[in-house]
Amino acid sequence: MAKERKTEKRGLRRRMLPLCALLFAAALLLALDARHVRFYLSGPRDLELPVGSEYAEPGCRAVSAGSLFGELGPELHVTAEGAVDGQTLGVYTRTYTARWLLWEGRAERRVYVVDRTPPVITLTHREGYAPSWLDGYEEEGFRAADNIDGEVTAQVERVYLGDRVEYSVSDAAGNRTTVTRQIPYSVGRPRIRPVGGERLRLPASFSFTDPGWTAFDDMGNDLTELVRVEGAVDPTRPGVYELRYAVENRAGDEVSFTRIVEIVPAELPESVTPEEKTIYLSFDDGPGPHTAQLLDVLKAYGVKATFFVTCRYPDYLDMVGRAFREGHSIGVHSASHDYYGIYASEEAFYEDFKACEEMIHAQTGQYTTLFRFPGGSSNTVSSFNEGIMTRLTKSMNAMGYQYFDWNVDSDDAGKTRTIQGVVQNVENGCQGKDCCLVLQHDVKDYSVAAVRQLIEWGLENGYRFAALDMTSPPAHHEPAN
Numbered sequence: 480m481a482k483e484r485k486t487e488k489r490g491l492r493r494r495m496l497p498l499c500a501l502l503f504a505a506a507l508l509l510a511l512d513a514r515h516v517r518f519y520l521s522g523p524r525d526l527e528l529p530v531g532s533e534y535a536e537p538g539c540r541a542v543s544a545g546s547l548f549g550e551l552g553p554e555l556h557v558t559a560e561g562a563v564d565g566q567t568l569g570v571y572t573r574t575y576t577a578r579w580l581l582w583e584g585r586a587e588r589r590v591y592v593v594d595r596t597p598p599v600i601t602l603t604h605r606e607g608y609a610p611s612w613l614d615g616y617e618e619e620g621f622r623a624a625d626n627i628d629g630e631v632t633a634q635v636e637r638v639y640l641g642d643r644v645e646y647s648v649s650d651a652a653g654n655r656t657t658v659t660r661q662i663p664y665s666v667g668r669p670r671i672r673p674v675g676g677e678r679l680r681l682p683a684s685f686s687f688t689d690p691g692w693t694a695f696d697d698m699g700n701d702l703t704e705l706v707r708v709e710g711a712v713d714p715t716r717p718g719v720y721e722l723r724y725a726v727e728n729r730a731g732d733e734v735s736f737t738r739i740v741e742i743v744p745a746e747l748p749e750s751v752t753p754e755e756k757t758i759y760l761s762f763d764d765g766p767g768p769h770t771a772q773l774l775d776v777l778k779a780y781g782v783k784a785t786f787f788v789t790c791r792y793p794d795y796l797d798m799v800g801r802a803f804r805e806g807h808s809i810g811v812h813s814a815s816h817d818y819y820g821i822y823a824s825e826e827a828f829y830e831d832f833k834a835c836e837e838m839i840h841a842q843t844g845q846y847t848t849l850f851r852f853p854g855g856s857s858n859t860v861s862s863f864n865e866g867i868m869t870r871l872t873k874s875m876n877a878m879g880y881q882y883f884d885w886n887v888d889s890d891d892a893g894k895t896r897t898i899q900g901v902v903q904n905v906e907n908g909c910q911g912k913d914c915c916l917v918l919q920h921d922v923k924d925y926s927v928a929a930v931r932q933l934i935e936w937g938l939e940n941g942y943r944f945a946a947l948d949m950t951s952p953p954a955h956h957e958p959a960n
Contacts, residue, residue, distance in 0.1 A: 512545035516555060516577050516584025525589045530627065534563035534590065541577035541584060555579055563590045568627070568652075597654035598625040600635065600646050612669060612696055613705075615730035616644060616662045625650040641732045669696040671706060671724050671736050678739045683877040685829050687714035687740070692724050694734075702726050715825065715874040717744045745879030751950045758915045758942045759951060760784040760930070761885065763812050763851060763892075764791070766798035767922035773930060774802060780934045783946035785883075786921070787812035787851040790838050800842040808946035810849030810883070811835045818853060822861035828871060848880050849947060855884045857956035868958040881949050884956040885918035891926035901929035906936055915942070916954040 522537035541555040555577040563571040573588040603620035610616045616639070623632045628650045635648045642662050649655040675690035694702040709723040720742065725735035762773065765788060777784055785808040788799050803809050813821055814834035821831045832850070840846050852871070854860050861867050875882060887908030889901045901919070909915045917933075919926045937944060945951075 512547040514543060514545040514548075514551075514579070515582055516541050516579050517544035517550065518557075518575055518577070518584060518586035520575075520586065520588055524587075525591065527595075528563065528565055528590055528592045529596070530566065530568055530592050530594050532565045534565050536573075539575045539586065539588075541575070541586075543579040543582075552579075563592070565592055568592050568594060594627050594650065594652040595654065596626045597656040598623050598628070598631050598648050598650050600648060600656055600658045602646070602658065602660055610662055611698070611700075612667065612732070613700065613702060613728050615639075615728050615732075618644075621646055623648045623656075625654075627651065639730050641730065667697050668732070668734050669694055669702050669726065671726065671734060673724070673736065673738050676738075677736065678741070680741045680743060681714070682745055682879065683717055683742050683874070684714045685833060685878065687712045687742075689722070694726055712740045712742065714742055715829070715878060717742045717877050744877035747876060747879065747881060748949050750952045752914055752952055753943075753945070756913045756940075756942045758909065758917060758933075758937045758944050759947050760917050760919065760933070760944060761787060761851070761883065761947065762919050762921040763787045764789055764816065765921040766795040766802075767792045768795065769924050769927040770795055770798040770802070770921050773921050773927045774798065774805060774807075776927075776930050776934070777807070778805060780931075780938075780944075782934055782944040783807055784944070785810060785849070785947040787849075787883075788835065788839065789816050790814040790835055791816060792922075796838060796842060799839060803843040803845075806946070808849060808948060809839055809843060809847050810851060810947070811839065811847060812851050813853045814838070816853050818858075818860045819863070821853060822864050822867055824864070825867065825870060825874065828867075848949060849883065850875070850880055851883050855956055856882060857884065857959045859959050862960045864960075866960060868960040872955075872958055881953055882955070883916065883947055883951070884954045885916045886912065886954045887915045887917040889917060889919045889926060889929075891920050891923045896925060898925045898929045898932070901926050902932045902936070905929075905933050909937075909940075909942070914952055916947075916952070 519540045521539060528534055536559065539557050539559065541557050542550045543552050543555065544550045557575050557577045559573055559575050561571060561573045563573065569592055571590040571592065573590060575586045577584050600621060600623045605619045608619060621635060623635050625631050631648050631650060635646050638645045644660045644662065645657060647655060647657040671692055671694045673692050692703065692706060694706050696702060706724050706726045710721050712720040712722065720740045722738045722740060723735055724738065725733050727733040762784060765786060783806050786802050787810045789812050790796070799809060811832055812835065814831045815821065821828045836846055852858065856868055856872055858868065872882065887905055889895065890904050891901050895901055895904060905917055921927055934944065
C-alpha cells in the first residue's frame with residue numbers, strides 16, 4: 480500500500496508540473512502585458528455647467544487593456560460617484576471605478592458650475608421728454624439685475640458722450656454688460672455767427688470794440704448771452720490776434736469758432752523838408768495866462784505857430800479854440816503833465832492823451848494827430864518804467880499820430896529866466912540850420928515876451944514861419960528809455 484501511494488504521488492507530481500508551468504507562464508505574460516483598466520470618458524474631462532442647469536452625465540466606459548494583447552473581453556461595469564449641484568457655483572468631481580479580476584481602475588472628471596450670464600440693464604423712457612442741446616440730457620432711469628447677484632443697479636457706471644450715454648455694470652463673476660442710450664436731441668448743435676466776419680483787418684487805435692456775435696439753436700432760442708470769449712486784442716500794437724467764441728452745454732459739449740483780428744499800422748505821410756529856410760515855433764504846457772498875449776503878437780506878424788496843449792489851466796482852455804480859428808496848429812501834450820502818472824504804463828499814457836484830445840475836440844470841433852511827449856521822446860524821467868518810451872513811440876506812430884521833438888531849445892523851462900536869454904538861445908540854436916523846430920513854453924511870460932524879437936530876427940535872416948502838420952520834419956530824438 481505504501482508503495483502504491485508513493486507511485487500515485489509521483490504520478491500526481493508529474494501531472495501537476497505542466498499545469499504549474501502553464502500557470503507560471505500565464506502569470507509571466509500578465510506581468511509583461513501590464514494589464515489594467517482603461518477608461519473612455521464621453522465628452523471633455525473638464526466640463527463647464529452653467530449655473531442653474533441640471534447636470535447630465537455624459538457617460539464613461541471601461542475595458543481591460545494591456546501592452547501585449549491590447550483590449551480584451553467585454554466592457555467592464557463602471558460605477559460613478561460624486562454629486563454635482565447645478566444650482567450652486569463651484570468645482571465638483573465625478574469619480575469612475577471599474578474592476579477586472581484583481582485590478583481596479585479609477586478615473587475622474589471635473590465639473591465646473593460657472594456663471595457666464597452677464598447682468599441685464601433695462602433703460603426706461605419718460606413719455607414726452609425731449610432733451611435740448613443746451614440743457615443736455617436728464618437721466619430718465621434704468622435698472623440692472625443679475626441672475627446670481629440680483630439687483631446691481633447701484634453698481635452701474637454712466638459715461639456721457641455728447642449725443643449718447645453708455646451704461647456699464649459687472650457682476651461678481653466678472654461678466655460685464657454695456658448698453659448705449661442714443662439721446663434724441665430735439666435740436667441740433669447751435670451755430671455762432673460772427674458779426675463782421677471771421678476775419679477783421681483794423682487800423683491800430685486806442686481801443687478795440689468787438690463787432691459782436693449771435694448764437695441760436697434750431698428752435699430759435701437765443702444763446703448769445705451764453706457765449707464766452709477767450710483771447711484779447713491789443714489795438715495799439717500791430718499784429719495778428721485770435722479771439723475764440725464758445726458756448727458749452729450742461730453735458731460738456733461745446734460749439735466754437737475763432738475770429739482772426741489783424742491790427743495794421745497807419746500809413747504816416749512822408750515828412751517833407753521845406754525848400755525855404757523855415758522856423759517852426761512851438762509852445763508847450765499852455766494855454767495859460769500869457770497865451771492871449773502870444774496870439775496877439777503872432778496875429779500882428781501873420782505868423783503861424785504850433786501849440787502842444789494841456790488841461791492844467793481850465794480858465795484858459797478857450798485859447799485853444801482861438802488859436803485853432805486863427806490858423807495855428809494844435810497838438811496834444813498832456814492832460815495832467817504828471818510824469819510819474821502818465822509814464823506808469825502805456826494804458827495810463829493813453830488815458831491821459833485821450834483826455835487832452837477830447838478837450839481839443841471840445842474847443843475846436845476836430846481831433847488832432849499831432850503831439851509832443853512830455854519831456855520829449857528822449858526824456859529820462861520815465862526811466863522808472865523800463866522801455867516805455869521805445870514802446871510808446873512805436874505804438875503812437877502805428878495809430879497814426881506823429882510826435883514832434885525839437886532841434887532848437889530856448890531853455891525857457893531850464894536855467895533861462897530872461898527875455899534876452901530866450902532870444903539868444905533861439906538865435907544860437909538856429910545858426911546853420913535851414914529847418915528849425917523851436918521849443919518854448921507859453922506859460923513863461925519872459926518866453927512869450929521874447930517872441931516879437933524872435934520873429935523879427937527870423938524874418939531879417941531869411942526865415943519863414945510855419946505851423947507844423949503831418950508832413951513837417953518831426954525832429955525826432957533817440958529814445959533814452
